[in-house]
Amino acid sequence: MKGILEAAIANPWAALRTVLDGPLHPGGEEATGELLDRAGVTEGTRLVDVGCGAGESLGVARARGADAVGVDRNPAGDGTIRGEMTRLPFADETVEVVLAECTVCLADDRERALAEMSRILEPGGRLALSDVVVDGELPALPEPIVRSLCLRNSRSREETVTELEAAGFTVGELRDHREELMAMRDQVGERVDYERLLGLLGERGGRLLDGIETVETAVEEGSVGYVSLVARVEDEDI
């Protein structure tokens, strides 16, 4: 049992994927569908899902007829290729929509990742982004929690908009997904008795449980959140 736990801590997304039914972001496929609507993804839209994971969102995009490809550091599933978000394997101005769900928060060089997304988008192209946001100073947390909840490289709502503008995007309405984030937490809590499991790890498990509680409070208070937005690369002809 301890071995399984250690594996889950080392690769939290694989573990989470076995617990959740769909994609690894708050709101699941419904939230993806809504974001694709806002980005105008329809039949034939050329779309790249950056950090596509197991490709669930690709399925949502393809179901509406989009011509969708996924890129991930650890690709899985049909139509996914290996690549880094800071060096996207696509030519300049060849894509209509970049989808990036719970991905930019993992970039060590966010500026570079956003510049790459902007580079591959054609004029008038859209970045459909949803991501973790952190307002203010986070308390000290155990490293596995920071990593699995994508907190290390997250920014505040305001900083996220500012860095997108600096990368040449015009940013649309920012929507908050606090309810979906809490529902995701509840779903994991209902399916995994993590208090008992982490209890098996002794003091270390206790520190992880304290960390989870700290993050839950931060989510309830709104200093850790999840947002979505559509940002547009200006069309030079307009």
Ligand SMILES: C[S@@+](CC[C@H](N)C(=O)[O-])C[C@H]1O[C@@H](n2cnc3c(N)ncnc32)[C@H](O)[C@@H]1O
């Ligand atoms: C939290 S998961 C989100 C997966 C998917 N977008 C979803 O919402 O279900 C983050 C994904 O980003 C990928 N990833 C992390 N760093 C990356 C990088 N530098 N370049 C490409 N993919 C990366 C991970 O392998 C993982 O599949």
